[in-house]
Amino acid sequence: MMVGTCHIAIAIAIVLSLMGFCINHLTFGILYLSSFERIVLPQTQWVSKSQNGPIMVHLISGRARGRHASEGPADGSMVLAVHLGPQLQMTLQNFLNTLKTVKKSSASTLSPKHFQHLPDFISHFLKPSTPLDASALPSLTPTTFRDILSNPDLKASKCFRFFNFVANNQSLLSFKPHLQDHLILISRLLKARLFADAEAMLKTLSVDENLRYPFLVIASAVENCCFESKVTTKLFNFMLKVYSDNGNFSEASKTFDYMKDNGIKINERTCTVHLNTLKKADELGLVLDFFGQMVQSGLEISVYSLTCVIDGMCRNGDIKKAREIMEEMSGRGIKPNVITFNILIDSCVKRWDFEELDLVLGLMRKGGVGFNVETYKFLIDGYSSYWKIEAAERLVMEMHDKGLRVDTYLFNLMINGYCKLGAIESVLLLLGRMRDRGVKPNADTFCPIINWYSKVGGMEVAMKYVEEMQKMGFELDKVMYDMLIDRFCQNGMADEAFELRIDMERKGFQADIAVFNQMGEILCETYQTEKAKMLMNIMIKRGICPKMVSFTSAIS
DSSP: OOOHHHHHHOOOOHHHHTTTTOOOTOOOEEHHHTOOOOOOEESSOOEEEEEEEEEEEEEEEEEEEEEEEEOOOOSSSOEEEEOTTTTTTHHHHHHHHHHHHHHHHHHOOGGGGGGGSSSHHHHHHHTTTTTTOOTTTTGGOOOHHHHHHTTSSSSSHHHHHHHHHHHGGGOOOOOOOOOHHHHHHHHHHHHOOOHHHHHHHHHHHHOOOOOOOHHHHHHHHHHHHTTTTHHHHHHHHHHHHHHTTTTHHHHHHHHHHHHHTOOOOOOOOHHHHHHHHHTTTHHHHHHHHHHHHHTTOOOOOOOOHHHHHHHHHHHHTTTTHHHHHHHHHHHHHHHOOHHHHHHHHHHHHHHTTTHHHHHHHHHHHHHOOOOOOHHHHHHHHHHHHHHHHHHHHHHHHHHHTTOOOOOOOHHHHHHHHHHHTOOOOHHHHHHHHHTTTOOOOOOHHHHHHHHHHHHOHHHHHHHHHHHHHHHHHOOHHHHHHHHHHHHHHHHTHHHHEEEEEHHHHHEEEEOHHHHHHHHHHHHTTTTOOHHHHHHHHHHHHOOOOOOOOTTTHHHH
């Protein structure tokens, strides 16, 4: 029996050492009580129940004496009470599992005396407003280093400064900071709400090439540190964010699964940010997988996460699947908002998928979600581009009825649509309505009107709108100049085309080779050879090769 007992004692001592207990000065005692089995145990504290109630065993220099817990220990030494029963009911494994609780208790209740040897050493490094002195670093030991990081009398910000100083002077040390040292400081930074510093340290641990630990190693170390629940929650949520921000999506997924399996509260906003990161990385498959993990975990899904998924699918062109997911989530109580619907509406109208659009609008009405200005813009743009101008105009009238301002952009959409249909009378009515409502036209208002009139040969009317536009402070761009010169040439108006080219270049635009050749041809056809020669010389000076057919008469 003694042999087995000794083996157990040795095993316990080894495990205690591995778990961070210092066993250099442990006092051992042998337990002899009628209701207890004989066993050799290290000095520590643990309370259990026997048939006679809670028992404490006071271990001093190899002797043990029993006393009830109500009496308390005779002196300040640590005590141990273990209810073993007549047949060693508590196994070694159960005992070791419980030691985690012991360790947590002892770690969180360190006596101030524990840090009494540190002030002189710390003051040597952490002098206020002075550069840190590296001369004492060679004498720094791992134990002292950890004690400094754990010292509650030191602010977390100072410990962080000291840690970075040590890390930057690694060559002067006889050791490297342990993973546990990092985690101790990270936990203190999180408690102090120094989140940026904590995140920077987590990044060093998890994604830095020179000091990278696998997730499971970090998770195991965190578990052994026995941090407060709130600290552990913040730490793992920040880990998920760090992995996500640095594109390590597989580790981010592992972090999520670990948190779910171990009952660690998951911050839904952190998940939303991760979904958005996956979407920006064009990882639609991972977006759907992670969103599925969120739903299956029972996490309360926000409309922001749903909207992120819908946006990713719409960008990928899978509008139908996006709508189906939205319907499914709506059935689970996650109601889409107007932004969610607008993403779907915008995707539908850009692809002219009006069948799917009708289904989306039906869901919007069913959910009691009203249109906002952006909704109207998307719909009016879609209807106008598909020549459903009357439907677009009805929406404009609806906006007026609701007191929503119809801006220049929306009027321009309809003016452009009516110009494409050749309904110039409707265009003029819209221009009048803009003036009546105090909506000022811009260059985009006039360009389709000028284009339509010049296309049908109404160059004089077109130029009147050019003048009106310029009076309002809007100038033609190169595209409009090229278009008008082309239309002048088509209508045989060579002089007007020539003058417009001069005005164009005065404004800083240069005509391209097609415009030069077209003008040369019309000048030759109207027997204006001098102007044609002048134009050809300009082309040659600029290194532009004239089209000989266009300038035949000028050459001859």
